[in-house]
Amino acid sequence: MNKPATIKDIARQLNISISTVSRAMRNAPDVNADTKRAVMALSEELNYQPNKLALSLRQKQTHNIGVIVPNLDYVLATMVKGIDEVALEAGYTVMVCQSNESFGREIVNTRRLLDSLVDGFIISVSSETKVFDHFKKIQEYQMPMVVFDRVTPFLKAPGVRIDNEDGGFQATEHLVEQGYKRIAILAGPKNLGISNQRLDGYLKALKKYKIKTDPDLIINCDFNQHYAYLATQELLQMKKRPDAIFTISDRMAIGAMLAIKEKGLRMPQDIGLVGFNNEPVTSLVTPGISSVDQPAFELGKIAAKLFIETMHNENDMSDIEEVLKPKLIIRESSQRMLFKNGRSK
Amino acid sequence: MNKPATIKDIARQLNISISTVSRAMRNAPDVNADTKRAVMALSEELNYQPNKLALSLRQKQTHNIGVIVPNLDYVLATMVKGIDEVALEAGYTVMVCQSNESFGREIVNTRRLLDSLVDGFIISVSSETKVFDHFKKIQEYQMPMVVFDRVTPFLKAPGVRIDNEDGGFQATEHLVEQGYKRIAILAGPKNLGISNQRLDGYLKALKKYKIKTDPDLIINCDFNQHYAYLATQELLQMKKRPDAIFTISDRMAIGAMLAIKEKGLRMPQDIGLVGFNNEPVTSLVTPGISSVDQPAFELGKIAAKLFIETMHNENDMSDIEEVLKPKLIIRESSQRMLFKNGRSK
């Protein structure tokens, strides 16, 4: 066979009308059982596949979901896998587009998918994005849209995220409990929600333990290993240098670790370190890096479920925001107490 | 605006025919400049976006590329980024599907995209795949198809890959030069091309240096950290245990490293280790793991370029196979000579 078969071909060969074939295909009630069988048999033989394009054009839905992510690092790839899982189950195909943390790329991708390629979007915004018009356009077109991981108050849409504040709090409280006094934080870009929420958790923990916050210990830098490396170098050159660092991503933690090692400081004795994401690498380096684990796969699945609900549900769901709890995984990089106890014994 | 505007709307409002609007849009020569301007102005105002579905249905091409990958680990994600880069430039949108190294999933994804969603495929086959009928179907439909990274002789299509044999050779030769005598290899699944090619390189290097190959030192195991860990444990329990291990992926190298450390052996003094892929993690662990670097981003770009060429080119290109050279990055895990020299001094 050269060209793929259509219902027309089947109709012609069976000497029936295309309407009947169409109905038989969809197992409609008002078609004779024999006819149905014949259609099925022939369509099998011709290897008939319904043309999705025509179908989409006709019924104005594509059964595709546009997924826009800033990148495909460990966490996001895991989330996408979760989305994929649920979407496939529900009969949707996902189109993944990476914005590369670039605002311009995000716009291009959105426009592209918006051109009748998808029924809606599942989005995690780029860190560069400060204007959300291109996403609002999605909503103007009445398209369902769900945000995940990186949600923002500027976008009114159902979403799922982890409790970043709690994560930041857990990490910081743990460092306090381990006896660290001057705890620095490498926060991410200033306009990024997850960055600020983790910072809030940090601040809340300090407040709880009545530790004064020192603005010099709060560094906003890009989500990037090298910047974290540079920032840590600066931190360690202060006259009153911090004795612990909480970085809001593991990539940044790695950068910090490199700077710390270079300086000849020991973890956790001289300086404590906690990261975020619980990427596999944290358990592979020496010392292992304590890190806040987030249920990424689960989060992806929930995002897709929310999307499908939004599709099938008429009423407004934009108030829904599911929040998953993260969980600090403690490794060597922050366990100073082990050494303290050892010494005092 | 509620529903997106169509050329029909524009035609009606301007009191001209649909055809004229269509021509004006495409900047056809035979339409009055004023009419053209009016159409442009109104389409701007109505925020008109041509309906891609209708277009695709009409001219039987979607300008989408289906990308099927077994997973989205570091290397593949980088390759996909390369594909994305070139594809976007050329006006194509990519649809990424993960098969999760599952044969069944691969089939489902292929079928889905095949249903008139894409103009062709760029594929890296799952490690589970031993039958290629679903991919051959793509070719039966006359669809362009390019394979990358994991190419297989069972699929006659233009492709791009790295010189895996050379990579295996470089790694093994390096170990030999460092004075290791009993070099084991953790090869991947037996049916996987990249696995066998790297194994061939290993064998070739041993042959060059007249080292007898020992079948006990050649382990086929799954592409997976844990299996590598178990396999290494077994290797280290042999009466004549190997003094070096070459693993054909970094994930496996990590697994091997864990087993080695657990056993209390030192790298590189007691045992040498070389991985493959040069993932960031190799430079972060202690000791740093030597690893064969592959130009993943570049490879992705070439894959996309091949695809586009195949699209625009009528003649058969299935003989084309571009091969990129990998490059061994030497780190501590295999540099025994440093210690040997140190001792002898």
Added chain:
DNA sequence: TTTTGTTCCGGTAACGCTGCCGGTAACGCT
């Protein structure tokens, strides 16, 4: 016999767009 109801099927229009053909008006040339 006529009426009423089932069961099954075909024709038509439409989704949004483009390719093709043909047509009109205006102009210039013989």
Added chain:
DNA sequence: AGCGTTACCGGCAGCGTTACCGGAACAAAA
């Protein structure tokens, strides 16, 4: 005046599919 040429535009068909309507054939009820 008649002709061809040019510039511009509209109509129609069709891509593959489904929704809707109407109708034939036959059986059952009146």
